[in-house]
Amino acid sequence: MELDKMDENDWKYHGEGNKSLVVSHLQHCKVLRLLKFPSEDSAHTRQTAEQAFRHIPNIVDYSKYVMKPLLGEKYVHSGEVVKLPLDFVRQLSLKVQQERPELRCDKVMDTFSGCGLCLPNLTQLPLHHLRDHSPPICVEIKPKCGFLPFSRHITKECKRKVCRFCMHQHYKLANGKWKRLSRYCPLDLFSGSKQRMYVALKNLLEEPQNNLKIFKGGELIFSCKDDAKQQPELNDLIQHLRPYFPHSNSLYNGHQPGKAVLNEFIQVICSALLSGGDSNRSGEPRKVHLSESRPHCEASPFPRDLLRNGNHGLPKDSVLAKILQVQMLDNLDIEGIYPLYKRVEQYLEEFPRERNRLQIDGPYNESFMDTVKNCPTEDDGSVEYAVGKVHQYRVAMTAKDCSVMITFAPCEEDEEHQLNLEKPRFTYSVSILDLDPKPYEGIPHQYKLDTKIVNYYLRSTQAPPPSSLYKERQDCTLLFHAV
Ligand SMILES: O=P(O)(O)O[C@@H]1[C@@H](OP(=O)(O)O)[C@H](OP(=O)(O)O)[C@H](O)[C@H](OP(=O)(O)O)[C@H]1OP(=O)(O)O
Numbered sequence: 007m008e009l010d011k012m013d014e015n016d017w018k019y020h021g022e023g024n025k026s027l028v029v030s031h032l033q034h035c036k037v038l039r040l041l042k043f044p045s046e047d048s049a050h051t052r053q054t055a056e057q058a059f060r061h062i063p064n065i066v067d068y069s070k071y072v073m074k075p076l077l078g079e080k081y082v083h084s085g086e087v088v089k090l091p092l093d094f095v096r097q098l099s100l101k102v103q104q105e106r107p108e109l110r111c112d113k114v115m116d117t118f119s120g121c122g123l124c125l126p127n128l129t130q131l132p133l134h135h136l137r138d139h140s141p142p143i144c145v146e147i148k149p150k151c152g153f154l155p156f157s158r159h160i161t162k163e164c165k166r167k168v169c170r171f172c173m174h175q176h177y178k179l180a181n182g183k184w185k186r187l188s189r190y191c192p193l194d195l196f197s198g199s200k201q202r203m204y205v206a207l208k209n210l211l212e213e214p215q216n217n218l219k220i221f222k223g224g225e226l227i228f229s230c231k232d233d234a235k236q237q238p239e240l241n242d243l244i245q246h247l248r249p250y251f252p253h254s255n256s257l258y259n260g261h262q263p264g265k266a267v268l269n270e271f272i273q274v275i276c277s278a279l280l281s282g283g284d285s286n287r288s289g290e291p292r293k294v295h296l297s298e299s300r301p302h303c304e305a306s307p308f309p310r311d312l313l314r315n316g317n318h319g320l321p322k323d324s325v326l327a328k329i330l331q332v333q334m335l336d337n338l339d340i341e342g343i344y345p346l347y348k349r350v351e352q353y354l355e356e357f358p359r360e361r362n363r364l365q366i367d368g369p370y371n372e373s374f375m376d377t378v379k380n381c382p383t384e385d386d387g388s389v390e391y392a393v394g395k396v397h398q399y400r401v402a403m404t405a406k407d408c409s410v411m412i413t414f415a416p417c418e419e420d421e422e423h424q425l426n427l428e429k430p431r432f433t434y435s436v437s438i439l440d441l442d443p444k445p446y447e448g449i450p451h452q453y454k455l456d457t458k459i460v461n462y463y464l465r466s467t468q469a470p471p472p473s474s475l476y477k478e479r480q481d482c483t484l485l486f487h488a489v
């Protein structure tokens with residue numbers, strides 16, 4: 007990429023989240039990730055540019071020195087900081103504006119710093135992997151928190167029984183963020199049980215919200231209604247997927263071939279999510295078990311009488327096991343962290359210059375990582391302990407908000423990195439994205455949000471359900487057969 011010859015016509019809108027906007031190159035497997043700011047900040051050009059200059063290198067360092075060692079080299083792509091011509095960025099911003107979903111337009115793209123991140127386009131696979139040039143399918147999942155908190159600091163019993171995602175659904179519905187409740191439960195996805203994972207993925211397909219996106223050849227073909235201009239239906243998705251699962255038409259004796267396509271598709275995703283584990287002597291992948299935490303969420307729609315089937319766990323090196331282990335660095339819960347945050351704040355009020363030594367805002371280097379890894383288990387009342395736990399909490403928060411991308415395409419028989427399935431055979435890659443540091447200043451907000459979510463959940467589940475909400479749940483009938 008020649009930075010002095012950047013042309014906005016070589017790039018197109020690819021997607022965005024709350025904090026950044028991503029454009030992809032038309033020919034090369036590259037994306038540019040650019041920061042966004044609240045529209046009201048756009049008058050303060052110098053401050054926003056300075057913020058980006060600081061934040062983008064921090065994102066790369068945090069990915070390289072903190073998240074990569076924790077999650078594994080193979081899953082994390084840290085990218086590189088690029089300095090882009092301001093004129094290019096301004097033209098690009100104008101070009102992509104009409105593609106942006108309305109719900110993201112409360113923020114504007116940073117056109118002041120010229121600073122961006124260049125990353126591999128993870129929705130694509132290198133061309134030589136592709137048989138017949140079939141475009142790759144990419145499934146992006148934002149799995150969210152996969153365990154129930156086990157901290158002794160928890161004051162509301164329901165937090166030990168119902169997961170944060172399922173509780174949060176009620177609050178989001180009431181706030182108008184989503185129109186329907188999702189039946190997806192992260193604890194099912196992280197269970198390692200193929201049956202539970204199947205149900206979790208099926209529920210994501212029925213109500214993707216911001217937890218599921220599907221791309222074909224780098225183009226978004228399936229996501230939630232508010233995030234895509236044209237709403238793709240499951241039937242459209244089946245048409246897209248059909249050529250990848252040609253023999254599924256003969257399954258079910260030719261009846262409901264669409265279901266067979268989705269069944270196979272879900273099984274490919276499950277296999278990719280469970281792949282990457284090493285083998286012990288018996289040849290079985292070593293499993294990790296979550297002994298500290300109750301493994302089932304009471305709000306999950308997965309039938310309870312099926313829970314005892316089998317002794318499941320995630321293969322040790324699978325992407326989900328890696329993410330879950332990092333999420334579980336949050337072992338005090340926000341209720342245990344908030345008093346420690348206040349301890350740090352009090353200390354910083356007295357000794358403001360200590361902020362740098364304690365690496366509150368970075369740099370995110372080996373020494374930050376040492377603090378995360380070597381934080382003592384017992385509270386000795388020191389500010390060092392409080393800072394260590396706060397750092398660990400922030401790292402866990404990143405893992406609770408990251409996304410997994412599984413990209414696959416049909417391949418020849420002898421291809422490496424194959425998914426171990428009966429026919430058809432796919433070459434695939436699994437990556438983790440959106441691994442940005444979460445701000446230290448965000449902790450009071452997290453504390454308040456936690457209280458609101460729990461209180462709202464208790465109120466809404468103790469009161470009789472409003473008729474429309476109840477109806478939504480009734481309408482969510484199973485679409486496919488369980489495997
Ligand atoms: O707090 P949560 O659990 O709602 O997560 C936020 C996400 O909402 P979600 O519940 O996934 O729809 C939220 O996602 P959306 O903007 O809703 O797509 C962001 O990812 C946010 O992170 P950040 O502030 O942009 O760094 C996320 O905030 P963090 O809590 O991770 O900082």
Ligand SMILES: Nc1ncnc2c1ncn2[C@@H]1O[C@H](COP(=O)(O)OP(=O)(O)OP(=O)(O)O)[C@@H](O)[C@H]1O
Pocket residue numbers: 020021022023024025026027028037039125126127128129146219407409439440442
């Ligand atoms: N390397 C990549 N390759 C392909 N697509 C990408 C890549 N990085 C990001 N994307 C796409 O861009 C979207 C937005 O990126 P990202 O999730 O990093 O934004 P964000 O604003 O940081 O998210 P959040 O809302 O969690 O704060 C992703 O959902 C994904 O579809």
